[in-house]
Amino acid sequence: MGHSQKESVWGSCNLFSRKAILFSLTLLVFFNFHLKDTQAHPLSPPTELFAQDTPNDHGKSISLNWNLSPDDGKVEGGVLSYEILRSTGLQGVFEVVGSVPAGTKEFTDQDTALVNSHNYYYKSRAVAVTDSAVSEIFGPVTPSGQWFHTGKTSVFVATLLFCLIIIVAISYAKRGGKLYIRPLAGINAVDEAIGRATEMGQPILFVPGLGEAYEVATIAAFTILGRVARKTAEYQSRLIVPAYYPMVMVVSQEVVKSAYMDVGRPDIYNEKDIFFVTQEQFPYAAAVNGIMLRERPAANFYLGKFYAESLMLAETGFLAGSIQIAGTDEPIQIPFFVAACDYVLIGEELYAASAYLSRDPVQLGTLKGQDWNKLAIVILVGLGILTATLGFAWFINLFNVNI
Amino acid sequence: MRRQIPLYIVLVCGIVFVIQFFIPSHESEFIFEYGQDWVMVIGILALPLGIWSYLRKTWLTAVKKPKERFFAGVSLFGFAIMMLTGLKRESLMAGSLYMELFEYVLIPIQATIFSLLAFYIASAAYRAFRARSVIATMLLGTAFIVMLRLIPLGPISDVNQALVGWILSVPNMAAKRGLLIGIGLGAIATCIKIILGIERTYLGRD
Structure with missing residues (x-):
């Protein structure tokens, strides 16, 4: 009876209604299974969330890291990304402040809204296609600025030691201690080159390089320029200084003018011979080459910062038959100068020139201090090789710099 | 006194900027950027002096040296053209006459000189x-x-x-590192000399 009744109910439906019932049943079965599957394997959250103030910065930054969700890396239903949520209170509203793709275990919160010395709480949320899972709350964390960059500790200690050794060497020199400084052919040749130019009645060309006035190499060049200018003032030779920067021109004019005044010949100082050329590298090289070929200076000085134009200048000077003295702290340009110049101040010798020229005990003391520091570095390098060979990594780690 | 004030400025600025290198705070970064801005400002202040020096030198060459008159004239013409075309606010935009001259005249000339290397x-x-x-x-x-x-x-x-x-x-790198260590130490020693006022030639008189 029941059977016939059922049949009658089913039979009473039209074709469209039957299809609709079958479709509804199918959907119900599908979602039921899916729901059961989800309930059986809910998305796992990231674990071990940890947050701390970002070290060695000016604050307003918090670094977070966590362990990946076990569902990270799954092809179906796996984690797609991690969202980082932040709140100012444990019970407060957590807002998303950033998101990183799956597989990422860290995030740095550098939101401008972060305020130093305020507490913050964090959560990390694993996000899948249809699901998400939130980690436990971590906090409070307080961002703050540091007053010392601990990653630069080794640099700080080395700087202090270096300065200390220099000061000891200066005081030793002041007390009349004997300091041997090996002679530098390039420095000794300065007077010879100026004398030759004077005898030939030709000008002297001083090229202070492509460095700005505040660069150490250019400042060292000014020192030598002062010495050259004194000699040219004494011998009444013409000194030409083409400058790459207006500021270099201004300082060069002041240095040369002072040298002429010191010698008592301000009347022969010619400001027009110390001039600005251009701030473009190769036009500058072309202009200086032109000066060499037109004015035919008997002595050329290339001292300061030089780049690709070094060989163009030095080779033109060589072809013009000038005696040439060069010095730069650019290691790549040194071989070019060696190939084309008569004398070369290699690297640090450029900086040492002022001490050589002045023979001032204090200056010589700094030079000696440099040598002692070099000796210390050689010893440390030797110790580094020895300890690394013996497997003691701690010694090398002492010198790590983490900027 | 004219020499003393710059020396005190160098001493204070030198020590401040050495200390600043080790301090990561916001204030420290501000001081560093402020100092860099000042370097730019001073450089720009010297620019008119440089331009005046260039114009005077080139003009005198054109007047006094007939053999070089043509080249001096080209130099002055180039300066005038670039200055006039660069006066407009839009001159740095692509397609402006200034940029066309820069890209299709100046850069090829520079490349030619470089190729002579x-x-x-x-x-x-x-x-x-x-x-x-x-x-x-x-x-x-x-x-x-x-x-x-x-x-x-x-x-x-x-x-x-x-x-x-x-x-x-190996051998090349060893020599290069030796040079670099020497240059680094030399630069620091020179900076100490400048900060302490031992090295003062850049001010003019010793």
Whole structure:
């Protein structure tokens, strides 16, 4: 009876209604299974969330890291990304402040809204296609600025030691201690080159390089320029200084003018011979080459910062038959100068020139201090090789710099 | 007193900027950026002096040296054209006359001068690599091996590559590092001398 009744109910439906019932049943079965599957394997959250103030910065930054969700890396239903949520209170509203793709275990919160010395709480949320899972709350964390960059500790200690050794060497020199400084052919040749130019009645060309006035190499060049200018003032030779920067021109004019005044010949100082050329590298090289070929200076000085134009200048000077003295702290340009110049101040010798020229005990003391520091570095390098060979990594780690 | 004030400024600024390097705070960064801005401002203040110096020098050359008059004239003409075309606010935009002159006149001229470097290298290399002594012969041999790296050598290519790699990364690198350490120490020592006022030639008189 029941059977016939059922049949009658089913039979009473039209074709469209039957299809609709079958479709509804199918959907119900599908979602039921899916729901059961989800309930059986809910998305796992990231674990071990940890947050701390970002070290060695000016604050307003918090670094977070966590362990990946076990569902990270799954092809179906796996984690797609991690969202980082932040709140100012444990019970407060957590807002998303950033998101990183799956597989990422860290995030740095550098939101401008972060305020130093305020507490913050964090959560990390694993996000899948249809699901998400939130980690436990971590906090409070307080961002703050540091007053010392601990990653630069080794640099700080080395700087202090270096300065200390220099000061000891200066005081030793002041007390009349004997300091041997090996002679530098390039420095000794300065007077010879100026004398030759004077005898030939030709000008002297001083090229202070492509460095700005505040660069150490250019400042060292000014020192030598002062010495050259004194000699040219004494011998009444013409000194030409083409400058790459207006500021270099201004300082060069002041240095040369002072040298002429010191010698008592301000009347022969010619400001027009110390001039600005251009701030473009190769036009500058072309202009200086032109000066060499037109004015035919008997002595050329290339001292300061030089780049690709070094060989163009030095080779033109060589072809013009000038005696040439060069010095730069650019290691790549040194071989070019060696190939084309008569004398070369290699690297640090450029900086040492002022001490050589002045023979001032204090200056010589700094030079000696440099040598002692070099000796210390050689010893440390030797110790580094020895300890690394013996497997003691701690010694090398002492010198790590983490900027 | 004229010399003392700059020396005090150098002393204070030098110490402040050394300390600033080790302080990561916001204030420290501000001081560093502020100092850099000042360097730019001072550089810009010197620019009119540079332009005046250039114009005076070129004009005097044109007037006093008839042989160089044409070149001085070209230089002054170029300066005037670039200055006039660069006056407009839009002159730095692509397609402006200023940018066209810069890209299609100035840059090719600079590239031409740069390309001349190849000839300078050839003539310098001829002198540098002459086998006049044992050391010069060693240099010649080493340079020959290093240059061969750029040429396919068939079966010995790999051996040559390995040899060149060793030359560049061991003896060459050792010499380079020695130079760099010396330069670094020299630069620091010079900075100490400047900060303490031992080195003051840049101010004019010693």
